[in-house]
Amino acid sequence: MNRPTDRSAQLFQRAVGAMPGGVNSPVRAFGSVGGTPRFLQRGAGSHIWDVDGNEYIDYVCSWGPLILGHAPQAVVEAACQATRRGSSFGAPTEIEVQMAELVKQCFPGIELLRMVSSGTEAAMSATRVARAYTGRSKVLKFDGCWHGHVDALLVRAGSTGLQYGVPDSAGVPQGCASDTLVARYNDLDSVRQVLAGSADDCAAIIVEPVAGNMGVIPPRPGFLQGLRDLCTQHGILLIFDEVITGFRLALGGAQERYGVRADLTTLGKIIGGGFPAAAYGGSAEIMHQVSPLGPMVQAGTLSGNPVALAAGVTTLRALQQPGVYELLEERAAQLEAGLSEAAQRAGVPVRCNRAGSMMTLFFTEHPVTDADDLAHCSSERYAAFFHGMLDRGIAFAPSYCEAAFVSTAHTPEDIEQTVAAAREVLAQL
Numbered sequence: 182m183n184r185p186t187d188r189s190a191q192l193f194q195r196a197v198g199a200m201p202g203g204v205n206s207p208v209r210a211f212g213s214v215g216g217t218p219r220f221l222q223r224g225a226g227s228h229i230w231d232v233d234g235n236e237y238i239d240y241v242c243s244w245g246p247l248i249l250g251h252a253p254q255a256v257v258e259a260a261c262q263a264t265r266r267g268s269s270f271g272a273p274t275e276i277e278v279q280m281a282e283l284v285k286q287c288f289p290g291i292e293l294l295r296m297v298s299s300g301t302e303a304a305m306s307a308t309r310v311a312r313a314y315t316g317r318s319k320v321l322k323f324d325g326c327w328h329g330h331v332d333a334l335l336v337r338a339g340s341t342g343l344q345y346g347v348p349d350s351a352g353v354p355q356g357c358a359s360d361t362l363v364a365r366y367n368d369l370d371s372v373r374q375v376l377a378g379s380a381d382d383c384a385a386i387i388v389e390p391v392a393g394n395m396g397v398i399p400p401r402p403g404f405l406q407g408l409r410d411l412c413t414q415h416g417i418l419l420i421f422d423e424v425i426t427g428f429r430l431a432l433g434g435a436q437e438r439y440g441v442r443a444d445l446t447t448l449g450k451i452i453g454g455g456f457p458a459a460a461y462g463g464s465a466e467i468m469h470q471v472s473p474l475g476p477m478v479q480a481g482t483l484s485g486n487p488v489a490l491a492a493g494v495t496t497l498r499a500l501q502q503p504g505v506y507e508l509l510e511e512r513a514a515q516l517e518a519g520l521s522e523a524a525q526r527a528g529v530p531v532r533c534n535r536a537g538s539m540m541t542l543f544f545t546e547h548p549v550t551d552a553d554d555l556a557h558c559s560s561e562r563y564a565a566f567f568h569g570m571l572d573r574g575i576a577f578a579p580s581y582c583e584a585a586f587v588s589t590a591h592t593p594e595d596i597e598q599t600v601a602a603a604r605e606v607l608a609q610l
């Protein structure tokens with residue numbers, strides 16, 4: 182069963198000598214599951230190949246952007262054509278207008294948006310514009326939610342922090358985090374408690390409307406609406422960080438799916454179609470703060486990059502075709518049912534949390550509804566599951582508290598093959 186990993190191991194050895202931990206984003210180093218990170222060479226549809234020639238069905242999908250799978254032809258063509266015309270100008274281009282209009286169509290709460298290059302930038306800028314608009318300084322976030330590596334938001338910040346046991350990053354001055362309030366996900370009472378006494382200083386509540394960075398944790402019924410009501414009551418802006426959920430749960434993201442409208446929305450991942458692009462937006466009144474209209478400064482050399490936006494616009498147009506979200510739901514439901522049934526058959530207690538085409542199999546018998554519940558989840562069992570699956574050509578995320586993503590390229594046969602492998606692996610746990 183053991184597949185060759187010599188080339189990956191050799192590359193990793195060189196990588197470690199040149200980059201911290203050999204990687205450019207920590208989770209890629211396999212720290213939480215052990216073993217050699219696979220160096221990938223190629224992807225097509227739902228499949229990827231590593232440098233040793235091993236093939237895998239991929240459920241990482243670049244951590245969410247690849248909702249159409251790897252290298253979809255139309256996206257590749259669009260990006261290549263855009264590159265030939267010139268990859269960056271630092272001046273306005275038509276594709277930016279097309280993208281902005283598409284996003285506005287999908288998100289009725291967005292009247293004006295600004296494009297940036299990463300989800301981190303989007304979250305950083307959205308909180309800045311909230312502070313500029315309200316004239317208040319505090320921001321409330323939730324334990325276990327990740328909004329990129331923004332200094333002030335690197336507090337109790339999801340898998341990257343959780344996994345390495347450092348909820349507060351070194352290098353973030355106390356002052357940066359002192360305006361950050363933290364409440365418990367899915368717990369409106371904890372929000373009320375945290376706001377008591379400081380609601381008038383609070384500029385924004387930022388939340389992943391479906392948590393995806395402590396594993397998938399859907400909102401309890403009423404949680405998002407409760408946040409909406411509290412924000413309205415106290416003049417606080419509600420920021421939905423839809424970097425994962427935007428265009429994944431529906432064209433209009435979690436806001437469409439749950440019928441709750443945010444004041445500010447951040448988008449990333451899918452919007453770039455596999456290239457670096459992200460955005461933040463909201464009502465015209467709020468976004469009038471943003472330079473050059475208003476006093477809030479935010480700029481970027483590669484913002485609205487034409488290659489990334491060509492890929493992004495092509496991806497969004499593909500998602501606008503009828504039946505796409507029904508197909509994603511069907512495939513993801515098939516995977517959820519198959520994995521749950523396989524675990525039950527093997528007598529392994531699991532909880533499968535799913536919202537649309539994002540899901541996590543937690544190794545616990547308890548429900549997982551907030552970051553505290555992760556303490557009950559077995560990372561050792563997940564690591565054994567992960568390696569068993571990888572050996573059988575199925576790639577899940579290399580950490581127990583991450584999401585698995587299903588794309589439109591995943592076929593019923595892919596899912597069947599995945600479930601068959603899971604039966605074998607779970608039976609041996």
Ligand SMILES: *Cc1c(COP(=O)(O)O)cnc(C)c1O
Nearest residue numbers: 299300301327328329422424425
């Ligand atoms: C991925 C992610 C980010 C950060 O995006 P980057 O492009 O990695 O900077 C922010 N928020 C959420 C919810 C994310 O999942």
